[in-house]
Amino acid sequence: MTDPTKSGGASHLDLAEREHTFLDANELVLNMGPQHPSTHGVLRVILKLDGEKVRGTECVIGYLHRGVEKIAENRTYTMFNPYVDRMDYVAAVSNGLGYCEAVEKLLNIEAPPRANYIRVILTELNRLASHMLWLGTHALDIGAITPLFYTFRDREEILKIYEKYCGARLTTHAFRIGGCLYETYDGFEADVKKFVSFVTPKIDEYEELLTTNRIWVERTRGVGVLSGPDCIDLGVTGPVLRASGVKWDLRKAKPYAAYSQFQFEIPTGQNGDTYDRYLVRVAEMRQSLRIVSQAVEGIPEGPIMAKVPKVLKPPVGEIYHSIEAPKGELGYFIVSDGSTQPYRIRVRPPSFVNLQALDKMVRGQLVADVVAVIGTLDIVLGEVDR
Amino acid sequence: MNPVATPFFFYFLSAMALISGVLVITRKNPVHSAIALIFTLLSLAGLYLMLYAPFVAGVQIILYAGGIMVLFLFVIMLVSVSRVERESQFNKQWLVGIAATAALGVLFILVYAKGKSVFPERTVQLPEQLNTQQVAVWLYGTYMLPFEIASLLLLVAIVGAVVMAKKRI
């Protein structure tokens, strides 16, 4: 990454060096972000370019660092619950699910089945919303402006269901430790069913715009390739891992909530390039719909809240619990000292770990690919920086 | 075409060509020089037009101003301007310079003294409408072979440039 021409010192310009710099041109250091249209927030990538070719990257992150883990140590378990929504604010429901389940595990209690079904429905809708937002912005990065509006239109329907359910649209705080606070509203099932039948053809519509679009295929195929072993070595999870051909999904590998009761498939790709990641995510959207329709059909009656003490004091101990968030494995490592406040909470953020793969993916590719790869990694800076 | 205000345009274009020509060699910043060169080329195109050679004028604009200067600027932009400005602009071959200037001066004096007879008098003035056709006929008919040789030479130059620039083909 270090530039040999620079360290040589520019005191004397001998002919050889002059010729070298003239013919090979200088290495250009381009500072992309933190204010850049397609770094999805406040990511700063320092690109070392040779012409348009990327010779190396360095991510500068932390612009959105709020010290979530420190805050957790100074809040009670219940009070910290809304904070997790602010990490991956695009998939706030998933964050909440992971946290609640982790604490429940630490307390050694279980949410009742009805609560688990509600959780699955809302979480899968959230995965859909997250993927829709990803698809729109990713397409926008690659220059197609129209899918953004299509996906936002349909994401709106999901947010409406959230709003009816718990009053919030984005950072929902939908779940509580031990279950759900709110019973489903009247017509919840009908709304969800209506949404499923509404959005299924819409996904075809997105695919019509992009899947066979020559420019889209050329822009994404063979770009940012990550092989399966590379993914595992880099700890990359979620759709990015699956697009590289590793059939691994925590919903199947270590089922949580009510996922063991549903039929669904894990879509995988073969090449591990941007195009495969796109296909995998679109296929995941369809699988999510499948889970949602199964869950809404079979939603059991019963309580929605387990018996949870008013003041939560988990016994001394540690727990690591992770779920399959839309971006990958979202884990919570909680250390309890027996008091009302967690002694330590560590969040294993999928975006943070996935972002690490950026350098490997864009080296030797063009500037335009950097944008495509940042898009395809589907990072949310709130979660990267926490 | 009905030539309008010909002397005015002639002097205007000549003055522009000369001034921008001087700017080309005196500007320290290579980009400024290149821009001045563009104006020189454009005014030359205007002069060609006044000589009833519209085709040459058009080609001058397309190839020189629109094509070659773009490449010039392309290359210049990649060169660090600040370093170029530090280097000395004129090399020290003033002896040769004076000789060349003197020779040119002699030539000018000769032309002035002898009048028009230095150059062969143009007897037929080609109709403007046929100018382009005439160029084509000469290029692809009478001077076919030199034209093709010239294009072959350019091809060789292109291949050479590719070989030099690309380390691995």
Place this chain on the structure above:
Amino acid sequence: MLDYVTGYLSSNVTPGQAGNWVWALIYILLIFLGISLAVMGMVWLERKILAHMQIRLGPMRVGPHGLLQPIADSLKLLLKEDIIPENADKVVFWLAPLMVVIAAFTVFIVIPFGPTHAVTDMNIGILFMLGVSSLGVLGIIMAGWASNSHYPLMGSLRSSAQMVSYEIAMGLAVVSAVLMTSFNAGGSGTLSMIGIVQAQAAQHTWFAFKFFPLGLVALFVFAVAMVAETNRAPFDLPEAESELVAGFHTEYSGFRWSLFFLAEYTAMLAVSSIAVTLWLGGWMRPFPSWHGPAITIPNFWEHAAPLGAVDFAFSLVPAVCFFVLAAFAFIGTLRMPKHPLMKIQKGGLGALALVLAGIGLVLLIPPVRDRIQDIFWFVAKVAVFMYLYIWYRGTFPRYRFDQLMKLGWKVMLPMGLGVLIATAVVGVLV
């Protein structure tokens, strides 16, 4: 005075050829105003059409259906602070937008909106157009370099490489159209814009349909190259928003930025006009050689030729178009909510309806009708290309730089060469 005007109107040459300074200036002013208005309209249309493609409404607030939005936009741009970056090269920074605008507007000198509706007719018209339009890229390069910033520099590097590459394919396509002009009865080709359209008239075809499918292929090559030349989606790499922020005009603001904007749309209009002139019969109406049975209608200008029924029907189209527009505006007026605050809007829209209807009526007057028809058909054809530009933007993702170059050199260039050779061979054989 009136004699002078009518005398000029009945002559059959362009003001440039006639050496008529006054009329040339009037034409230049008219074209300048017309283009500026067209750019404003185009901006509104682009926003509206794109919005409707993207299931949204677009501008709705300023005037009915946002009709006054372009005015608000341009006012905003003019009032904005004009920033020149500290380390920019001031002179070049100042010169660049001028260069782009001048290059874009100069092209219109030779564009024939009708047999006599051009500032001048040059015998190297098409060459002149290609040359001048290629000067625009110099301004873009200057802008990128003068900003002294990385994004603009990369934008202008891309731009220069892109334009130089696609100019070749464009030139080859143009040459094949020019070649077609030499296949008429007279046998001598021409580079003059008016001459090219007249050749299409003489051969009773638009060049797009000549030697099917050669003309169409040439038009396709040109149509692709012209999108690349004007830096529009999907070839908008020099100003690729998601990569280079705004490309070469990242550092520009206010008036200077609006000059770039104006130049971009003017260049779009210019290249579309070239395409229309070369392949789509310029000012000719559709089916120009189909006259229909002769009919007699009262004719109070010195229009001697017998008027065909089809001719007559087509000559009414411009007026009908305006009537339809006026009807839309009128319906809009009726449907406006009955709210005292909407009075001004209502009045404005009503006045617009009246103006449009008035224009339609004027267009019914035979002499006006005859002279405006050409312009109408020309503009209508250009509008098709403009719509295509918007459509591309709504549909396509952006090419990557190497793919763009590959397309230019490995697809468009061979295609253009092939069409040229095929046209020559077919022309000789047929």
Place this chain on the structure above:
Amino acid sequence: MPDETKGNTSPNPDQPASQPSSSSPSSAKPPVTVPPKPTAPPPPPKPPGPVPMPWESDMVAGLKQRFGSGIREASTYLGQSYMVVERAVVYDVLQELHDEQEFNYLVDCTATHYPQRAQPFEVIWILYSFNRNERIRVKTLLAEGEAAPSAVPLWSTANWLEREVYDMFGIRFDGHPDLRRILLPEDWKGFPLRKDHSIIQQDQEWVQINLGIESGQ
């Protein structure tokens, strides 16, 4: 009970550990006043919660055979297995797990601070094996200023994760290729996730120099 749960992971009851963290700043910051009532040193004796069981498996047996007392503890708590390993052998254990036992995915690397202990830092590696579908935790204890071995040669993931641990706790990793701060500015002072670092504490000097404001609060 805490002694049971933690085993020798926490030689001292760690309740007092939370005190310095919350007692001093809580007076300054009202919303946090979940009164850190001198957390009753004896833990609530009520629920007889789950208890860590010894972790018996071939792998653990093999490791214990190879490293002997280097494996200080191997237990299962709430169905999750973890082992506590001596600092001296932790890299070898990780290498063995990575190379021989197919733990090819480093889920997370993090740390916990127990200021009251002799070895206040606990570094935790969470490992997962795709083939065995098994997740385990490996821990080691570090004294103040002691460096942990870097796992970057084994898993590339460790790069940023260790940088974050360094950023937040000031734990150095031997053999890390590029150990710099990652979330906080490079010239920032202080390690925010240490328990002696108050929640409202900031590097005011940095804030004043770089942001040009008096205080970041």
